Amino acid sequence: xxxxxxxxxxxxxxxxxxxxxxxxxxxxxxxxxxxxxxxxxxxxxxxxxxxxxxxxxxxxxxxxxxxxxxxxxxxxxxxxxxxxxxxxxxxxxxxxxxxxxxxxxxxxxxxxxxxxxxxxxxxxxxxxxxxxxxxxxxxxxxxxxxxxxxxxxxxxxxxxxxxxxxxxxxxxxxxxxxxxxxxxxxxxxxxxxxxxxxxxxxxxxxxxxxxxxxxxxxxxxxxxxxxxxxxxxxxxxxxxxxxxxxxxxxxxxxxxxxxxxxxxxxxxxxxxxxxxxxxxxxxxxxxxxxxxxxxxxxxxxxxxxxxxxxxxxxxxxxxxxxxxxxxxxxxxxxxxxxxxxxxxxxxxxxxxxxxxxxxxxxxxxxxxxxxxxxxxxx
Numbered sequence: 001x002x003x004x005x006x007x008x009x010x011x012x013x014x015x016x017x018x019x020x021x022x023x024x025x026x027x028x029x030x031x032x033x034x035x036x037x038x039x040x041x042x043x044x045x046x047x048x049x050x051x052x053x054x055x056x057x058x059x060x061x062x063x064x065x066x067x068x069x070x071x072x073x074x075x076x077x078x079x080x081x082x083x084x085x086x087x088x089x090x091x092x093x094x095x096x097x098x099x100x101x102x103x104x105x106x107x108x109x110x111x112x113x114x115x116x117x118x119x120x121x122x123x124x125x126x127x128x129x130x131x132x133x134x135x136x137x138x139x140x141x142x143x144x145x146x147x148x149x150x151x152x153x154x155x156x157x158x159x160x161x162x163x164x165x166x167x168x169x170x171x172x173x174x175x176x177x178x179x180x181x182x183x184x185x186x187x188x189x190x191x192x193x194x195x196x197x198x199x200x201x202x203x204x205x206x207x208x209x210x211x212x213x214x215x216x217x218x219x220x221x222x223x224x225x226x227x228x229x230x231x232x233x234x235x236x237x238x239x240x241x242x243x244x245x246x247x248x249x250x251x252x253x254x255x256x257x258x259x260x261x262x263x264x265x266x267x268x269x270x271x272x273x274x275x276x277x278x279x280x281x282x283x284x285x286x287x288x289x290x291x292x293x294x295x296x297x298x299x300x301x302x303x304x305x306x307x308x309x310x311x312x313x314x315x316x317x318x319x320x321x322x323x324x325x326x327x328x329x330x331x332x333x334x335x336x337x338x339x340x341x342x343x344x345x346x347x348x349x350x351x352x353x354x355x356x357x358x359x360x361x362x363x364x365x366x367x368x369x370x371x372x373x374x375x376x377x378x
Contacts, residue, residue: 001027002074002093003085006034007048011260011290012109012149012171013085017046019366020373030073049073071095081105081144081376087112087132090139103144103376109171111153112136114282116209119234136161144376147369151309152286167372171290173264174362175297175353181268184228189255198225198339201270201300203263203291206233206254209284211276211305211325213239218276219248221332225271225339229254267298271345272338275304276325288313293360295320296352301345303334313360319352 003013007029017027021044033039033052041048051073055065074082074096082104084093090106097104112132117125140146140161147167148154154166184201185193193199200222202215206229216239219227229239229252236254243252258266267273273295279285288309295302302320304310311322321337323330338345 001029001046001083001085002070002089003029003031004088005032006037006050007031007043008034008037009260010085014044015171015174015362015366016083016107016169016369017044019362019369021045023370023373025373028077028079030070030077049077067092067095071099075099081373083107084143085109087136090135094139094142104142105372105376106140106143106146107169108146108148108153108157110149111156111283111286114156114286116281116284118208145372147372150286150288153283156282156286167368169365169368169372170288170360171293172360172362172365173290173293173297173356175356176264179268179298180265182262182265183269184230184255184266185269187230187255187258187266190228190253192250192253193226193228198271199269200225200227200272200274200335201230201267201295202227202274202276203230203257203267203294204289206231206235206239208235209278209280211278213242214278214325214328215274215276215331216242216248216252217246217328218331218335219243219251220246221329222335222339225251225335227252228270230266231257263294264298267295267300270295270298270300272335273298273300273302273320274331274335275302275310276331277305278326279305279307293356296360297356299349299353301338301348302352303331303338313355317351317355317360319348319355 003010017029020027027046029046029048031050033050037050039050051069053066054069055062070092074092080102082093082097084090084104085107086109093104146157146163147169149171154168157163158166184190184199212235240254243249275289275292277284277289292304296319302314304314304322305325306322314320314322321334323334325331
């Protein structure tokens with residue numbers, strides 16, 4: 001497997017590696033080097049090799065040199081199958097696969113060409129889009145199998161590249177057998193929370209396009225609750241400043257993230273979990289956010305974006321409310337409706353937890369992954 005990060009908290013890759021190892025495969029994960037991280041280690045029952053960037057610090061040249069280095073490491077491992085995690089892993093994987101004459105799997109964690117520009121310059125973003133348009137057009141159809149995380153992304157890839165089948169392997173959680181509830185108020189950075197005030201929770205990166213500005217504004221429409229933004233990112237300070245301008249500064253708290261294994265226990269102490277992502281780009285519009293299932297696994301009622309694939313989960317399970325998250329008043333109104341009826345909220349949470357235990361869990365996704373590999377090795 002090749003993943004273009006330092007492989008420290010990539011739960012999808014970890015779950016896939018564990019699943020394939022359990023099915024009898026020997027898995028090696030090649031990743032980018034990171035500060036104070038070992039070049040080699042074993043994680044999730046897989047060997048991990050991290051590759052440092054080399055070459056001159058010249059735009060474009062360093063990128064090409066690193067791509068070649070990754071391809072060489074993959075080739076020297078002499079695998080029977082290669083697995084590209086996202087489009088930025090495709091070129092090294094395809095080069096190694098061609099040299100070894102082995103198949104490769106393409107795993108789209110995101111709709112790569114539908115992602116937002118964020119802080120990148122317009123020129124850089126345009127060149128990046130052009131490059132990956134060519135990469136995907138050339139290499140996605142050549143993959144022995146393609147898999148992804150949500151039905152709309154699967155349909156988009158199949159339509160765009162004429163693929164007969166795109167396997168759906170959602171990034172469902174591994175729900176703990178029991179929940180050891182950990183009070184959010186006991187976390188570092190959450191000291192300002194009042195023990196008697198309901199907690200509205202957001203977990204995830206604090207970055208643009210995810211509806212966080214609307215969520216902060218929504219607190220002005222919530223009668224009585226504190227908002228905890230459990231995560232970090234470039235918007236941490238701007239969101240606090242926005243809360244001050246909106247008049248809810250004392251009710252919005254940015255709290256550092258917790259380890260993935262602790263997240264469900266911490267989330268279980270919240271009263272509402274919010275997945276406020278807005279359709280700021282096609283990737284977000286087609287997404288099936290991990291946080292949605294994390295809230296459900298924790299037994300917490302949810303307020304989520306009214307996207308078809310999200311509505312199907314939330315309304316099908318009866319675990320919360322969906323709203324147009326572009327409008328703060330709608331988010332605030334949904335939060336208030338849930339908080340106003342504790343019995344109904346408790347029932348929503350229980351139904352969400354049950355849905356994760358029965359359907360939306362990694363065991364279900366793991367079977368789909370094993371089926372993909374069975375076809376590739378047939």
